[in-house]
Amino acid sequence: MKFEVYKQNFLLFFLCLxxxxxxxxxxxxxxLTVDRQYRYEISxxxxxxxxxxxxxxxxxxNLGIELELTDHISLDVNGGFSQTNVIYPCKDxxxxxxxxxxxxxxxxxxxxxxxFGLHSNIxxxxxxxxDGLLYQNISNREPAWSVGLTYGYLIGLGKNDRWGLELFLGxxxxxxxxxxxKLSPMDNLWYRSEVQEKRYLGLTRAGINLxxxxxxxxxNVFDCNK
Numbered sequence: 001m002k003f004e005v006y007k008q009n010f011l012l013f014f015l016c017l018x019x020x021x022x023x024x025x026x027x028x029x030x031x032l033t034v035d036r037q038y039r040y041e042i043s044x045x046x047x048x049x050x051x052x053x054x055x056x057x058x059x060x061x062n063l064g065i066e067l068e069l070t071d072h073i074s075l076d077v078n079g080g081f082s083q084t085n086v087i088y089p090c091k092d093x094x095x096x097x098x099x100x101x102x103x104x105x106x107x108x109x110x111x112x113x114x115x116f117g118l119h120s121n122i123x124x125x126x127x128x129x130x131d132g133l134l135y136q137n138i139s140n141r142e143p144a145w146s147v148g149l150t151y152g153y154l155i156g157l158g159k160n161d162r163w164g165l166e167l168f169l170g171x172x173x174x175x176x177x178x179x180x181x182k183l184s185p186m187d188n189l190w191y192r193s194e195v196q197e198k199r200y201l202g203l204t205r206a207g208i209n210l211x212x213x214x215x216x217x218x219x220n221v222f223d224c225n226k
Contacts, residue, residue, distance in 0.1 A: 097123030117150035148172020166209035
């Protein structure tokens with residue numbers, strides 16, 4: 001009988017110790033949880049929508065976007081498409097292509113001031129020349145391309161500088177292969193007469209961009225306990 005009593009008392013004492021240990025551990029975890037601190041900062045990711053006013057004179061569909069990658073680096077991509085040419089209109093004129101450019105801003109990306117870029121042009125075209133010949137690279141599926149360096153300057157417009165004018169000029173190396181065709185008087189169709197390969201050093205891009213800039217808000221969380 002006494003053995004049973006001792007046994008019950010021992011089990012009760014063991015359960016009390018176990019409960020106290022669990023409570024102490026839970027209190028310690030809660031204390032650690034309460035003591036953890038975090039810092040929140042709001043930053044802004046800048047985007048820009050633009051159109052090249054010079055290209056708009058000959059390529060009605062012209063649009064670009066610029067993304068802020070870091071405080072001093074941005075990615076600019078412009079594209080254009082046209083089934084006609086305002087300067088030399090004809091049904092045989094087709095031009096489309098795009099220009100990606102990686103930009104470095106000495107101050108802050110897509111704000112105001114100077115920038116320097118590394119760009120590439122990729123273009124497909126069919127053009128009717130003033131000599132009556134047709135020049136194209138579309139049938140070869142090999143675009144005309146060029147690479148070069150750009151210098152530009154962004155001028156802010158308006159109260160909050162949301163609008164801006166972007167003036168830029170670029171030069172580099174270019175290469176393209178084009179078919180040269182002639183119109184046959186017999187059936188009024190174009191026939192390829194020769195293939196020309198061209199390489200050049202010189203102006204590779206120029207323009208005046210009208211740009212609208214806006215910010216996307218993002219929240220950064222920093223763990224102060226590390």
